[in-house]
Amino acid sequence: MTNKYLTIYNCIVEQIKSGEIPPQTLLPSENELKDQFDTSRETIRKALNLLSQNGYIQKVRGKGSIVIDISKFDFPVSGLVSFKELASKMGKKPRTIVNELSLLKPDGYIRQQLQLGSKDLVWKVVRTREMGGEKIILDKDFLSNKYVPSLTEEICADSIYQYLEHELDLTISFAKKEIIVAEPSPEDRSLLDLEGFHNVVVIKNYVYLDDATLFQYTESRHRPDKFRFVDFARRTH
Amino acid sequence: MTNKYLTIYNCIVEQIKSGEIPPQTLLPSENELKDQFDTSRETIRKALNLLSQNGYIQKVRGKGSIVIDISKFDFPVSGLVSFKELASKMGKKPRTIVNELSLLKPDGYIRQQLQLGSKDLVWKVVRTREMGGEKIILDKDFLSNKYVPSLTEEICADSIYQYLEHELDLTISFAKKEIIVAEPSPEDRSLLDLEGFHNVVVIKNYVYLDDATLFQYTESRHRPDKFRFVDFARRTH
DNA sequence: GAGTGGTCTAGACCACGCA
DNA sequence: GCGTGGTCTAGACCACTCG
Known part of the structure; x- marks a missing residue:
């Protein structure tokens, strides 16, 4: 078959x-x-x-x-090493803390990123990822209410992604990532165990559905020592 | 045709x-x-x-x-924003300083990375990339002597890559990148204008020829504020 | 010249979306 | 049920490597 x-x-x-x-x-x-x-x-x-x-x-x-x-390669060949993988590799227990879950009017930046109208609402989800007792990653998700009518704390604590694909039948088809290094924001300082670190790695993620509409913007803010990204690039001539 | x-x-x-x-x-x-x-x-x-x-x-x-x-995308869709691009975008003059150019016996780490025999020699090239008067990037290249018999300071100050492809007729076919954030080494501190920054972004690059042999290992160490990476990933199902 | 991968064709059937 | 893209086929010619 x-x-x-x-x-x-x-x-x-x-x-x-x-x-x-x-x-x-x-x-x-x-x-x-x-x-x-x-x-x-x-x-x-x-x-x-x-x-x-x-x-x-x-x-x-x-x-x-x-x-x-x-x-020589430790797979996956390309892509971010996901939170769960990272945790299992280090033999540590992962944990997700939901700091915020709300449906709100997006500010200008988010509205622009998600290409929304002035009356559209978005879900804002803020989660902390903990590993071995340390808060390592801060995930901020913004999801268009048009595609995600409801969202609960249980779903966020588990996997938003699974909920979208299996419950809502949304198909994520591609994503554009941007990786930069930034100063920690006050929010980073309060929600992450930054220890002595003076920077965070910010991964901005633009997620598209299979009808090519942009429906999610995610910012994943990592403590720099736990960050790793692998890319496999074939020359295209 | x-x-x-x-x-x-x-x-x-x-x-x-x-x-x-x-x-x-x-x-x-x-x-x-x-x-x-x-x-x-x-x-x-x-x-x-x-x-x-x-x-x-x-x-x-x-x-x-x-x-x-x-x-919405500023191309290139995927990949590191190159030094020259970055410079031209910011309207600053780029400059390359060759700090070291030598043919030597590789240490254990490099020999392992390049999968060399105990008698093979490698070119070591260390270059600083300057932009707007600031030393932003430290490039360390290790090239197998088997494929690159000679190398001069002029070539390094211009573009090693161009020399390989056009003069030596080597065809680079693919590369694997790994991106991590690290503490600045003493070498970083001495060769880069790190200002107040406490981290560097390290891009490890493994470059392969079109017969699938690994021939170059490059470490590109960036000041975090000038680093940006864009990735375009299609879901593979 | 024999063998390799790269391109191109004309046709077939299938899985899916939509009206 | 019609049109869409997804898979698969059998065969053709070309460009390239290597002995």
């Missing part, structure tokens, strides 16, 4: 991860794979392109597909 | 950028475009997938391809 090219992709990913296909070696050629998986070459190529995009292989014209040494 | 799907891609990009196809509207359907450009549907789809990957459109099954409002 799943896609053919996705199953082929996953199959090869497993072989690479397990070391069955060692780094720096060539994958079987597209024509060989076509026969092995009993499919057409274009379908094989779709799977290989996925592998390439996700950093598993490097395709070279006239030669073949080289397996990249991923052992 | 150029690719068909690329010329179609560029054609549509132009139409979107010029506003000829306004944001939030639907592109003609794949079948219409197929006839317009007198080609096959798969070729149209290649062009549309490129548009989608680069943030110009959002494809929705059963509906069509929606043009995304890119006017």
